[in-house]
Amino acid sequence: MGAQKKVAAAARVRDDSEDLTRQRLQAIVLADSFTTQFRPITLERPKVLLPLVNIPMIDYTLAWLESAGIEEIFLFCCAHSSLVIDYLEKSEWYSRSNPNLLVRTIVSPKSTSVGDALRYIYEQQTETSQIQGDFVLVSGDTVSNMPLADLIQEHRDRKKKDEKAIMTMVIKKQFRLEIGSDQIFMAVDPLTKQLLHYEEGNARSGDVCLDKSLLNSSNPSVLVCNDMQDCYIDICSPEVLSLFEDNFDYQHLRRHFVNGLLVDDIMGYKIFTHEIQSSFYAARIDNLRSYDMVSKNIIQRWTYPYVPDINFSGNRPLKLGRQGIYRASDSVQSRSADIGASTAIGYGAKIGNGGKIFNSVIGNGCCIGSNVVIQGSYIWNNVTIEDGCEIRNAIVCDGVKIRAGAVLQPGVVLSFNVVVGRDFVVPAFSKVSLLQQPTTEDSDEEMEYAGSSSGTADLLSGVNNLQLESKASELGPDGTGYIWKVCDSAHDEEWKHSVVPIPMDKLADITRAMNDDDIDDESVVPPSGELKSDTDSINTDANDDYGYFEREVEETFLMAIIKDDVDHVIRLINSRRFAYNMASADCAGAVFYSMMRLAVNTPHNSARELYRNATGVITKWKGVLGFYLKQTDEQIEVIMKFEEMCEESAELGPLFAKIVHFLYDKDVVQEDAILRWGEEKAGADECDKVFLNQCEALIQWLKEASEEEEEEEDS
């Protein structure tokens, strides 16, 4: 089929670039996305090998790059690198003696981000294998059929004119509002297509802030888009690699690198965008929702020629029937089974009587019993589904057994070899794996993946144990597998990233949330003058800053006290203080706050014990406090801070006066500070004076004491 075309494409590329010094067209393919969206599946198999309409994702990417005229591909593997390499060795990519395409693999199990990967590639370059010129940077989960030669040429031409134009980003008009994926707001110069602003995030509310300098006389117009999609296909100049090398803190390609370049006006590097024509397709699979969408697009032939009925990567082509039904020639299907539109059925699949299957993909070697309903689901290879099961909007991995009468509710993901027990109902959005959920769930998503490669081995060894263990698993009496718990915060988000169509009420919620935001926003903006809102936001920024600072100090403090060294604690806290540019008083407040939190968090049964805890902490760490409490003002700040804490905590409230007294006894706060605090507070509202009243006795006593002293001095 496409052999001729490939040659033609390659030839054309050669013609185009002949005037340049001959450069091989190179591409870097990241066979690892450094995210955890596909867990638990990706614990056992790398994402790029997951089947997309029965063909591994990486094949789509490689086939596309090959036909686009790329001659050398650096395939970067990280997690499960051996599996990826094994697969490639078996597939045609290595074995095929294709003189036009050279695939090299680079393995670095330690990389935890795109940044690490590119740095590693940069370091590993040798004479024989190196990035020579402009290259295409894509991840191994990209499905596209766009031509690259012209785009690379465009990039080169631009680069020749402007040294600083080092990257061209491919963007595409969004046909659907994708709620699952992040919203991207970008600002582009409508004439030159230079990227001026890039912002991604889930927030559909709030403001997009464009720097004022973007608009000037030479550039009177800026296009802000929300309806474009970032395809994560970049044409990069070699500078990109060295920039990653120079900026060792760049991790994420967009968040750090792109935004870093846009903000940095010293180097003046520029990024340009290229909007692909609507007749071409480009998409990246970065979560289950996009997996669902791209699968459907493939079935609907948007990605032609990368469709199931064409052999583009050594796959066995399926036969396309009417209504977009793809069928393997040897699949066996009962006459009474009802196969609906937009469905693909793999080789050796057997479908029993009375089944209803539509909008789904059935893998090779699947065995489906009678009266099974499968809708909008992705069944991978060698899955056994017994009679009477009902599967809606689920992903079922290789080797899964679903016993008779079981039901998968929408959004379920069954990882490899899971067994669902008879008549068991798997609750919606649950993720099931033979592997236990890693207990130390890192919040930092980039960190997670790094751990996984080593962790998997341990987990895998656990699989055997599991099978030995009692049969009563979480999936019914005759099932095996663990249902992963979803952390609370993520639970609400689960529906966004699943293969389930977005429910109406959620959609309404989103719009409502936007609406609410508007109203909140409105209350901030005063009716007259936009300027005020600015100052408001600055204030909140400062508050936020302080909030972060306080939290960091608390963490630092808790970490530091393990070492039991006052100087050490001070040193660490000072480093935080300079990082946030905080005054000494703020530090004192934050330190005291941390101390009190420590006291409160230490187990206690009564107020007495709490008091003892508090005094203990104070006695031990008063050196730290003392360091920041040299001025009366700072001491007052601490008292105020404490007052604030007491207002919030019912436990601490009654102890206020006692602890203040204790602080006085320990010379942490001076009597001046207490008295001045009392004076300041004297004018406050009655409700604010709760703690002042508590301290009345103390203040009275202090006053008398000082008067006595004065008298003594007088006499």
Next chain:
Amino acid sequence: MDFQVVILAGGFSSNLVPLVSKEVPKALLPVANRPVLSYVLDLLESNNLKDLIVVVEGEDAALKVGGWISSACVDRLHVEVAAVAENVGTAGALRAIAHHLTAKDILIVSGDIVSDIPPGAVAATHRRHDAAVTVMLCAQPVSGPSESGGSGGKDKTKKPACDDIIGLDSLKQFLLYIAKGAEIKKDTRVKKSILCAAGKMEIRSDLMDSHIYAFKRSVLQEVLDQKPAFRSLKEDVLPYLVRTQLRSEIFSDQNNVEENGNGNGKNNMQNNEVVLSQILSNASLPSFHQVYESGLDSRKTHKCCVYIADESKYFVRLNSIQAFMDVNRDVIGDANHLSGYSFSAHHNIVHPSAELGSKTTVGPHCMLGEGSQVGDKCSVKRSVIGRHCRIGSNVKIVNSVVMDHATIGDGCSIQGSVICSNAQLQERVTLRDCQVEAGYVVCAGSEHKGETFARK
């Protein structure tokens, strides 16, 4: 006529001191020997907008303006003059005359515009979209209006950089964002909700608000009533309407009840699904307002439209002394179709009753008013000279405006200056970039540059 036109003619604008005075409010400042207001009136008349209310700040100014109008065009137009208190702002002025407003739509025009943009086009756009407000935008002069006027490069740099920053949708029909460049300190903040709805927004700094607005009367009055703090149409009312276009708080009374009354119940439910699927399939339908309007949370929207004037059109607001100079120069120069005069073969206008001395030359792009006398060996270039001026001999006048009844002694040299009416320059005065207040006397032989002469 169902469009009512309000002309905001201002009062004694402090920007224009010393050109304006108790005798001459801003609206009556002469541009090529005609009050600036007459240009607006002509413009409106040519668009068949004849039902006008001229709003003037201050009783005195109103009397003056009223007097002029009744003498000049009472026969052609139906003009009412309303006086409002000084310094109430544009929104305040409209509030004060609200009881005069009866038509469905109101066209608001600033009284200091010299332009050939058709206001009728704004009205038509407004009607076509059934908009709450339609704003006329025109190209920002790149550097000094109509630079080919040829007064040299110096005033090009003077142009203050207070551009408007304007966000438009992809079809350039709707106004999604507006801010004054000077107000934005660092960031332009665009609301994501509007951006999400519109899909794309083009932010332009090369357009400016021309101070010609069409408002729906109900909307305008509602906003003015609800937000008593709003002072300025441009800075308060318009940004407010733009900001809230996707969740309109206006029409909260009668209209809302009406629409909810008949359409709610079942209709809403049906709509919901339609809208949701629309949102799913494509968030940026051309009329994104409708998508928002028809369903969710019975949210109301209103449209803020724009009409972008053709770049070839002339537009200047007379709001600074520099603008005054520019307008005078342009109206007898490049934009002479605005002046309504017919030019002589020398591209100038010398009134038949004016008297020129021997060897006096009046260059192209000049104007010499009725009954003025110019002595011998004078040279007048690119200047406007008013009525009944007396100009001595050996006088050089370049790029200047001399208003009615001014007296200029022998041997004076005037460049880039404004001499107001009844002012007197004694012999051998040299002025460059100066303004001389009405009735002021500049002593003989003095030389000045860039000064303002006014009685304290």
